[in-house]
Amino acid sequence: MITGDLRSKIDRVWDAFWSGGISNPLEVIEQITYLLFMRRLDDLQTLAEGKARVTGGVIHDPVFLPGQAHLRWSRLKNQDPEVMYQTIADEVFPFLRGLGADGSTYSEHMKDARFTIPSAALLSKVVDLLSDIPMEDRDTNGDLYEYMLSKLSTSGTNGQFRTPRHIIQLMVDLMAPTPKDEICDPACGTAGFLVAASEYVRDKHPNALLDATQRTHFHRSMFHGYDFDSTMLRIGSMNMLMHGVEAPDIRYRDSLSEGASEDSDKYTLILANPPFAGSLDHESVAKDLQRVVKTRKTELLFLALFLKLLKPGGRAAVIVPDGVLFGSTKAHKELRRILVEEQKLDAVVKLPSGVFKPYAGVSTAILFFTKTNSGGTEDVWFYDVRADGFSLDDKRNPVEANDLPDVRERWATRATTERDRARTEQSFTVPKDEIVAQGYDLSLNRYKEVEHEEVEHRPPLEIIAEVEELEAEIAEGLDELKAILS
Numbered sequence: 001m002i003t004g005d006l007r008s009k010i011d012r013v014w015d016a017f018w019s020g021g022i023s024n025p026l027e028v029i030e031q032i033t034y035l036l037f038m039r040r041l042d043d044l045q046t047l048a049e050g051k052a053r054v055t056g057g058v059i060h061d062p063v064f065l066p067g068q069a070h071l072r073w074s075r076l077k078n079q080d081p082e083v084m085y086q087t088i089a090d091e092v093f094p095f096l097r098g099l100g101a102d103g104s105t106y107s108e109h110m111k112d113a114r115f116t117i118p119s120a121a122l123l124s125k126v127v128d129l130l131s132d133i134p135m136e137d138r139d140t141n142g143d144l145y146e147y148m149l150s151k152l153s154t155s156g157t158n159g160q161f162r163t164p165r166h167i168i169q170l171m172v173d174l175m176a177p178t179p180k181d182e183i184c185d186p187a188c189g190t191a192g193f194l195v196a197a198s199e200y201v202r203d204k205h206p207n208a209l210l211d212a213t214q215r216t217h218f219h220r221s222m223f224h225g226y227d228f229d230s231t232m233l234r235i236g237s238m239n240m241l242m243h244g245v246e247a248p249d250i251r252y253r254d255s256l257s258e259g260a261s262e263d264s265d266k267y268t269l270i271l272a273n274p275p276f277a278g279s280l281d282h283e284s285v286a287k288d289l290q291r292v293v294k295t296r297k298t299e300l301l302f303l304a305l306f307l308k309l310l311k312p313g314g315r316a317a318v319i320v321p322d323g324v325l326f327g328s329t330k331a332h333k334e335l336r337r338i339l340v341e342e343q344k345l346d347a348v349v350k351l352p353s354g355v356f357k358p359y360a361g362v363s364t365a366i367l368f369f370t371k372t373n374s375g376g377t378e379d380v381w382f383y384d385v386r387a388d389g390f391s392l393d394d395k396r397n398p399v400e401a402n403d404l405p406d407v408r409e410r411w412a413t414r415a416t417t418e419r420d421r422a423r424t425e426q427s428f429t430v431p432k433d434e435i436v437a438q439g440y441d442l443s444l445n446r447y448k449e450v451e452h453e454e455v456e457h458r459p460p461l462e463i464i465a466e467v468e469e470l471e472a473e474i475a476e477g478l479d480e481l482k483a484i485l486s
Contacts, residue, residue, distance in 0.1 A: 006132075006133070006144070007147065009129050009132070010129065010144070010147060010148065012125070013032075013125055013126050013129050014028060014151065016122050016125055016126075017031075017122065020117075020118045020119060020122045021118050022116065022117075022118065025151045025152055026152070026231055026235070027116060028148075028151075029148050029149065029151070029152075029235055030231055030234060030235060031115075031116060031117050031126075032126060032130070032148065033234055033235055033238040034093075034096065034110075034113055034115070035126060035127065035130055036130060036238055036241075036242070037096070037110065037238060038073050038076075038088075038092060038096070039073040039130060039131075040241065041063045041064075041072075041073070042063075042064075042072045042073035042074050043073075044063055045059075045062060045063045045064050045072065046074070048060075048062065048063075068095070070087065070091075071087070071091055071092050071095055076088065076092070076127070077127050077128075077131050081120040081121060081123065081124040082120045084120065084123065084124065084127070085117075085119075085120035085123050085124075088115060088123065089115050092115075093113055093114070093115045096110045096113050097110060097111050097112065097113055099111075108251075109230065109233045109234040109237050109250075110234070112230060113234075141242040141243070141244075142195070142199075142242050142243040142244070144242065145238070145239050145242040145243070146165070149190050149192075149235075149239065150165075152190070163189075163192055163193070163273040163319070164355060164356070164388075164390075165192065165196075166388065166389060166390075166404065167319075167351070167355060167388070168192050168193055168196045168271075169196055170366075170404050170407060170408070171193070171271055171317040171319075171366060172193070172196045172197050172200050172271065172317075173200070173408055174317060174368065174407075174408065174411050175269060175271065175315060175317050175368075176200070176204070177197045177200050177201055177269055178201070178205065179201055179205045179208035179209075179214055179217070179218065179222075180217075180268075181197075181201075181222065181268045181269045182221065182222060182224065182266065182267045182268050182269070183197050183222060183223055183224065183267065183268070183269045183270075183271065184224040184225070184226075184263075184266075184267040184269070184270050184271075184309060185224075185225045185226075185270070185271055185272045186225075186226045186253075186255040186270070186272060186274070186302070186305060186306070186309065187226070187227065187255060187272055187273070187274040187275060187302070188225030188226060188227050188232070188236050188250060188272075189227060189229075189232050189236060190232065190235050190236050190239055191223075191225055191235075191236035191237070191239045191240050191248070191250065192239075193271035193272065193273075194223045194224075194225055194236075194240060194245075194248065194250075194271075195239055195240060195243045195245075196271075197223070197269075197271060198218070198222075198223060198240070198243055198244070198245050199243065201218065201222075202244075218245070219245055219246040219247055219248075220246070220247045220248075220249075221249070222248075223240065223245060223248040223249065223250075224248070224249040224250070224263075224267065225248065225249070225250040225251075226250075226251060226252075226253040226255045227250075227252070227253070228252060228253065228254045228255075230252065233250055233251070233252060236250050237250045255274075255302070255305055256286060256289065256298070256301050256302070256305060257286055263309055264308050264309065265308075265309075265310070265311050265312070266309060266311065267309050267310055267311060267314055268310070268311055268313070268314045268315070269314060269315050269316070270306050270309060270310060270314070270315075270316040270317075270318065271316075271317055271318070272302070272306070272316075272318045272319070273318070273319040274298065274299065274302035274318065274319075275298055275302075276298060276299050276320075276321045276362065286305075288308065289301050289304045289305055289308070292304040292307070292308070292335075292338070293331045293334055293335050293338075294330075294331055295329070295331035297331065299320055299321055299323070299324055300324065300331050300332065300335050302318070303318070303320070303324070303335055303339075303367075304335065306318060307338070307343065307371055310371040311371070312371055312372060312373055313370070313371065313372070314370070314371045315346075315368070315369070315370050315371075316367070316368070316369055316370075316371075317366055317367070317368050318366070318367055319351075319364050319365070319366055319367075320364065320365060320366075320367055321362055321363065321364055322350075322362075322363040322364060322365060322443065324336075324365075324367075324442075325348065325365060325441070325442040325443045325444075326441050326442065326443040326446070333439065333440055336440035336441075336442055337440050339367075339369055339377075340377045340380075340432060340435055340436065340440055341375055341377070341436075342372075342373065342374075342375060343369055343370065343371055343372055343373070343375070343376070343377070344369060344370040344371075344372050344375070344376035344377050345367070345368075345369045345377045345380050345442075346368040346369055346370060346380070346381065346414075347366075347367075347368040347380060347381040347382070347383070347411070347414065348365055348366075348367060348368075348380060348381070348382050348383075348442050348444065349365060349366040349368070349382075349383045349385060349407060350365045350382070350383065350384050350385060350444045351363075351364045351365060351366065351385050351388070352385060352386060352387065352388060352392050353392070354390075354391070354392025354393060354396070355388055355392075357392065357393065357394050357396060358394035358395075358396065365442075365444075367442075377432045377435075378431070378432055379415070379419060379429040379430065379431055379432065380429065380430050380432070380435060380442070381411075381414040381418060381427065381428075381429050382427065382428055382429070382430060382444045382447065382448075383403075383407055383410065383426060383427040384426045384427070384444050384448070385403045385404070385407060386401075386403055386426070387399070387401035387402055387403050388402060388403065388404055389401070389402035389404060403426065406426070406427075407427075410427050414427075414429065422449070423447060423448055423449035424448070424449050424450065424451040428447070428448075430447045434447070
């Protein structure tokens with residue numbers, strides 16, 4: 001976690017952006033992202049030069065050609081602020097926009113990069129900050145970027161791009177990604193799910209990255225993200241880079257359009273919090289998704305998309321609004337029927353309504369399912385999360401109450417001892433037959449039972465005697481009061 005001097009430096013730069021006229025946190029992060037990318041390019045060139053010196057060979061596909069040395073971060077950071085500002089504005093950004101030829105996602109996303117830092121003084125402050133950070137330290141890089149992204153969660157409407165990190169971590173922990181997985185988030189935003197999955201694999205399977213084939217898979221073909229916001233693509237790509245994933249597949253795509261069809265049956269794990277934007281233009285939605293579920297509701301279309309993208313045996317953990325669980329339209333019911341009858345619905349974890357505050361109070365749940373194309377649902381595990389470690393108001397301050405560790409613990413026993421839990425508990429399982437009988441309703445309250453406390457009633461004569469005694473005391477008190485007044 002970023003603390004102390006480094007955190008205060010970032011806060012000062014953030015304040016400088018604000019006072020300099022850039023108040024949109026997305027734009028602040030985007031400008032810092034460009035500068036981080038510039039430094040990364042210089043580091044890559046330096047590594048290539050060192051390798052060429054040791055081997056006596058030549059640099060293949062150099063980033064900087066002869067005559068472009070003045071565009072490198074190591075040169076620029078020592079320039080006079082005004083000279084640095086003009087060089088970056090007039091030469092470096094055109095250079096970045098022309099880098100798309102190498103086919104990397106980072107280069108692709110830089111094609112429409114714009115330099116909007118308003119002054120040489122502000123640029124100099126930011127460059128000094130970034131120059132102080134050891135880029136070879138993956139943890140520091142990741143923490144830096146996470147801290148910057150955390151600014152989005154307090155930025156009003158921009159916060160829609162960010163799922164709380166502890167909720168992402170819960171979903172990743174329950175899904176337990178393996179080094180052989182191909183992981184996708186079709187609405188990736190800042191790539192929070194993909195970053196958390198990559199960190200999980202590093203922590204739980206450290207030896208996997210020692211194998212050359214597996215290492216290549218981790219850096220180039222394990223992580224896939226789509227978004228149709230170019231700013232998000234740049235930020236998401238850099239977030240992955242800062243967390244040590246060299247070339248993730250993060251690309252521009254409207255996931256619900258026809259273009260996503262090429263990735264059918266491709267992924268083994270989907271982690272996502274798709275947008276709940278209401279309705280889409282019917283004509284723009286992929287026809288194969290409409291054949292699965294005829295609707296314009298984005299949350300239902302995304303669920304149909306996830307089923308299409310997963311390989312048989314592939315798993316998914318996705319956040320949905322509560323309406324998906326009990327909606328009465330034909331499309332809602334049909335999608336729930338498909339999950340229960342044709343696939344394997346594993347669990348429904350209900351989240352408290354304050355999880356996405358301060359920018360949304362919507363009630364949500366996490367659906368966990370496995371694509372089988374042949375059914376397999378036997379019992380569905382339900383958990384009612386009442387506290388997530390933070391206050392459920394707009395402030396979202398840390399609090400002691402937190403059910404998430406219990407969710408992790410009970411998840412492991414959902415097919416064994418959890419089946420013996422009473423419906424009055426926070427977690428319990430429900431047989432498939434009962435869900436079918438309820439019209440595939442997946443709302444937890446449909447199956448939860450309320451524990452009634454037995455009230456012990458006193459004998460009526462005893463209560464009457466007490467009332468009479470009380471009346472006598474009141475009458476006596478009134479007589480005393482009258483005597484005093486007279």
